[in-house]
Amino acid sequence: MAGFVPEKGIIPAAMEKATHAIMGHKRDKISDLAQETKDFGPGNGRLTTDYGVKQTTADDWLRVVSDKQIGPALLEDPFARERIHRFDHERIPERVVHARGSGAFGTFRLFESAEDVTCAKVLTDTSRETPIFVRFSTVLGSRGSADTVRDVRGFAVKLYTQEGNWDIVGNNIPVFFIQDAIKFPDVIHAGKPEPHNEVPQAQSAHNNFWDFQYNHTEATHMFMWAMSDRGIPRSYRMMQGFGVNTFTLINAKGERHFVKFLWTPELGVNSLVWDEALKLAGEDPDFHRKDLWEAIENGVYPKWKFGIQTIPEADEHKFDFDILDATKVWPEELVPTRYIGELELNRNPDEFFTQVEQIAFCTSHVVPGIGFSNDPLLQGRNFSYFDTQISRLGVNWQELPINRPVCPVMNFNRDGAMRHTITKGTVNYWPNRFEACPPATHEEGGYLEYAEKIVGMKARARSAKFKEHFNQAQLFWNSMAPHEKKHIIDALSFELDHCEDPVVYGRMVQRLADIDLGLAQTVCEMVGGEKPEKAGRPNHSKRAHGLSQLDFPPAKLSIASRRIAIIVADGYDPVAYAAAYGAISAALAIPLVIGTRRSKVTAAGGSHSVQPHHHLEGFRSVMVDALFIPGGEQSIATLSKSGRALHWIREAFGHLKAIGATGEAVDLVNKAIALPDVTVSSSGDVSESYGVVTLRQIKPESFTEAVQIAKGTSGFL
């Protein structure tokens, strides 16, 4: 470090800490956070005020009092006032979008160097492990809203690299509603609760949202994605993540490529069915949050492959869409994804507020070797995120433990509310006579902007290709499997049914005819409006790989981390129960015993008993992936008479869940599922139905396979 003058005492404290960390070869984020982490476990100290004085009670305000009479409280009591004052200010503004979320720590590993396209060390050094934090979120709902609403999901990754923090602030859908950042307040206002009555919460199913979609044609492609199964993921662990915007990569030779970043889950891309999502929103609003937490606690760490799609700078204009338009995907056939790394989530946060709520992302935070493009959405985002963090967390938000980089931070930014770093030294500017804290050269790792030549008029306009808004909406529709198309029709039918204004649903039905006439006519049938007789524009019939969820099957068949209910009543068959419990646990799935009550349930013969995790009323079928019912004459007789038990089985079948049964339980499943209007098989025996595995009907697929292939292609709901 040239001109460094330690005797003048100008080493910033943060630098000292960071240097220490490097010397110790420990750049791990968890050990970095250990400095601030306190353990309040038993034996670790006594209750104090924030100014350190021990308190003798936490229960009584200082007051005038006698044995007979309680008198007035005294304002003098500093302990009581401190508690109340601190409490009054516990909330910070929630995020204006993506308010509800949860997250975890993990590791990014690179298995193939991308040095041909970038000099970013995090993407070229395969020996590194980069600590990361990921925050998943919904977009529209407030902090207390439900997890399973129909919405886009945020997928924001902070990589604590040795060259500084790199944030990929993405979504689980690869495109966006708008091309130009200036429209962001409009699209969000239209989606959020309506201004006159603040209704509805966390829903796109209302007049204003669909009014905007109609009037703003560039949103067409994105609303098709939001209406697809991508809008109701089964788990954060089973969705893809996309950087959405076009970034750039610069290699050691100074060559530039355009790039899109994406994450593909090892577990495959899975969704709920809509009826399940609706019920879960009431029965377990924290469903996704708990799912992520549970998987990590159980050691079933979720993993994603990290991919890049790159386009050489010279090819920028070779496509029939603008590659800087965030309402467009780069079809795999034109720009194949190259998977070069892996992300694993392996540690739950210690405290939600300081870590998940206070983590703050910025699209503008990139490291040397990675740059921006002129994507007009990205340009605006680069302005927005820093600004929003100032409003949420204050100007010193990057000093918060969860946000600070693991590499040295040295500069002359100073002061502001809640400044933590104590900087020694007599100068706070550059250049200075001590040459303290000089800028780095490129060779020393300094960030070098790519010298881009730009020619154009200063105008409020976009280039010509940005004007085409329907081709890729059709491409997406055409690429869906039949059941995915059905789900989109159902979603649109639900959403537009919630729009009371005939102008809104009437126009939207016409808009759908710009995508596909059949789609428009079917939705029109359901929601009303004038039936379109001809397509707004002919369907080009093209399809692309990578748009349907079926294009991302799990890397390997596994039921690990799936929740499987075992339903029992007094008199259950202990052998079948024990075999199922053992097999489920051995496969690292989660067996949940659901009884007619939570107090002990006894097996046939009385030699075995179990304390269920939950009872049938307290826990519902939507909270599990599959169910298994052991036989047992007495237990099945009891369950057959229970409306709730029958509903459990019937609902699970309707939600396309695997059902396993042995002995007498096969008849129970038959009774529950064989409704008059449901044809389950030619013989009328449900055990021949897809996804139902019983000992009466041995089928090629095993119960675990049926669980793994959790969602079939049809159902009666």
Ligand code: HDE
């Ligand atoms: Fe965001 N977005 N956004 N966004 N966004 C925010 O920043 C914004 C956009 C995304 O878990 C805010 O810290 C503008 C696209 C995620 O903390 C805010 C525009 C994509 C998160 C903001 C967009 C995203 C945010 C609110 C249009 C997918 C949550 C709180 C130009 C690639 C991050 C905050 C977290 C959060 C602005 C569009 C993803 C206001 C202006 C496109 C995942 O700064």
